Amino acid sequence: MKFLRFLLRIFTLSSLGAVWVLAGVYLYLSPNLPDVETLRDVKLQTPMRVYTREGDLIGQFGEQKRSPLPFDAIPPQFINALLAAEDDNFFHHQGIDLMGLMRAVSELLLTGEKGSGGSTLTMQVARNYFLTLERTFLRKFNEILLAIEIERRLNKQEIFELYFNRVFLGHRAYGFEAASHVYYGKAIDQLSLAQHAMLAGIPKAPSRNNPISGPDAGLERRNWILGRMQQLGYIDDSAYRSALSEPISAAHHGAQLSFAAHYAAEMARQEMLDRYGIAAYNDGFQVYTTISSELQQVAQQAVINGLITYDKRHGYRGPERQMPPATNSPEEIAEMQATWVAALRDTPTVAGLRAAVVIEVRDDSITFLLADKRSADIPWENGLKQASPYLSENARGRAPQKPGDVVAVGDLIRVTEDDEGAWHLTQVPAVQAALVSLDPDNGAILSVVGGMGFEDSKFNRATQAQRQPGSNFKPFLYSAALDNGFTAASLVNDAPVVVDDSSLEGMWRPENDSGKFYGPTRLRWALTKSRNLVSIRLLQQLGVDNLLAYIGRFGFDASEYPPNLSLALGTQTASPLQIAAAYAVLANGGYGITPHLIQRIDDLNGETIYRARPPTVCRDCRQEAAADSGGEELSMEEILAQQDQAPPRAERVMDERVNYIINSILQDVITQGTGRRALALERKDLAGKTGTTNGPMDAWFSGYNRDVVTTAWVGFDQYTPLGRREFGGTAALPIWIEYMKVALRDSPDQPRPLPPGIVRVRIDPDSGQLAAPGQQGAVFEYFREEKVPTDPAQGGDAAPGTRGTEDLIRDIF
Incomplete structure (x- = not known):
């Protein structure tokens, strides 16, 4: 009895001592513990996702891949797999598993090494959200508390849910939903039981147990978890x-992008970074753009087809590089092919044009090797026969007579596969292109392509390239002239011009493309x-200052333009996006718009935090509002009052009659x-x-309905000539046509209504004056009613805004 009392006394004192120690640890640690309540408002680092207006994913940006659920x-089957792997008593304990902790302590005492650890899912949540991964007793006490x-x-x-969405699972994946996609x-919820068990086994050792970096360790861990699920009754023997x-x-x-639209996605990324800083990458923003899924894909293919077509007109430039050819030794052949495969894997596919290495050349075909170790043939007719060598943009060499004239074993070339499975020789064009398409009513960017392929060059030529627009700028000069008293029938002499202007570096003698003069x-x-x-003569009569004062209406920054007559030929620079925005004013009836890409931004919870409200053209809004008010004409202020939920109205910047x-x-x-x-x-x-x-260096086409x-x-990109037979109508217009064929498919073919104050009269095509009654060859012309010619064609003064014909003929500079 004395011995038992002694043991009881020792046990009691030990228990009290343990309580006092634990109480002391708690009093010491508790003031420094973080506030658990912050877990309710925790923000998981979630990447930004960029979508088209239809909801197709075209971009994802963020260091951590995460998809919170x-x-x-969360699928019940996965919940069971994770409980079997980490904490099967999770739904019954109060945060700690005493048996598990005692087991971990005994393993440490008996072996001197850390074993299972005894951590519950709750303790792992505490560690993942609040603590570090250092292995100390102090951290463990904090974790328990x-x-x-x-x-x-x-x-x-x-x-x-907190554990499921936070845990690191290798390959930059955080959370099990993200890991499932990776x-x-x-x-x-689309995975099998075995795949659920594989994911559930990763947290124990993310770098070693994930099925890509450590497939053997991952398989062993997966099978152990399946066994545990069977023992716990979560699955039956058959499963x-x-x-x-x-x-x-x-x-x-x-x-998992719906399709590649890298230039558009990158534009959205840059705008989001400007708006939100680094938070754009981590706060789970969902960015919905104005991009049309269908039109974006059509635009990309139109640019690729246009560049390849141009490239074929100018010859084959040869292989991208020459790989060392293999010898006859089987060992050296195998070793060399391994080198080739490694080089191919390091060579990105550009716009669907795949890299390949020629491994055999025959009299009527060649065989090539792809990065995935597959080989295939290209017959003589599929690009080899047509591969006349490139000499310059204006010349090609003699046509090849056999495949050996085009390629050799070891050449790294580009190949493409057609819909029938046949392979063709091709090459990545050296020339570049851009396309941008807008909704002229509000400036929404419907599609944007900045080059042949984002993989080849991340430079977005649609927004960043500053190129001379050439004659693409002329409609704005002629609009300025019409606004300043000229008419479409005004005569200007087409005759040689010599301009002595110090800003043009001496004497300037411009010419027509044809080299001819037409009077x-x-x-x-x-x-x-x-x-x-x-x-040029029109600008000289209009005055450079008047032009510069006018073109700001179209979004051009006139302060950057040289104040000389070369402006008439589009020598100032602009991006394709700036040109498209200016043409939008012509297309929408004369209203100023601002291009925009982001339509809506949602936060991580799906709440809309931004919605674009761009100034928008109201088609027939005055008539519609009048109809709603019983037919009485309303002022613009009254119309806007009725439509306060509508976007702000675009400002008229161009006389509607001049626009027409x-x-x-x-x-x-x-x-x-043209x-x-x-x-x-x-x-x-x-x-x-x-x-x-000039050159020609740049080829453009801008058009609309x-x-x-x-x-x-x-x-x-290097500002080298396109070739003497290349023009806007041959190089750029085919791209525009291929795109617009689809873009206009649902757009009705309708004439523009004649605006008030426009008069259509018959004129003499030679003088621009009113045609005589019954005159042969007379043509119809539109005039603002106050600018209608008053003199008949047989004589009188020149049309308003022009000089006399004889004076113009004599006036040679």
């Missing part, structure tokens, strides 16, 4: 055996045929001028203008 969305506090404040579902390319036999199917998957020419015909000399006349001239460019190829679209409402600069405006540009 609420507890109700925090786990107890977490259990007091949160329910089990909330705790499990390793299997699909959501976690266990079936899952056990399932092979590892994991592979690294990037962001007095009506402005309509001059713009239709893109006559350079008429444009310039639009009618640009329609003639399509039907009779844009005649666009007639292939078989529409009557198209208007546009080509542009080609009432619903879509699009600009296409082609040129070399």
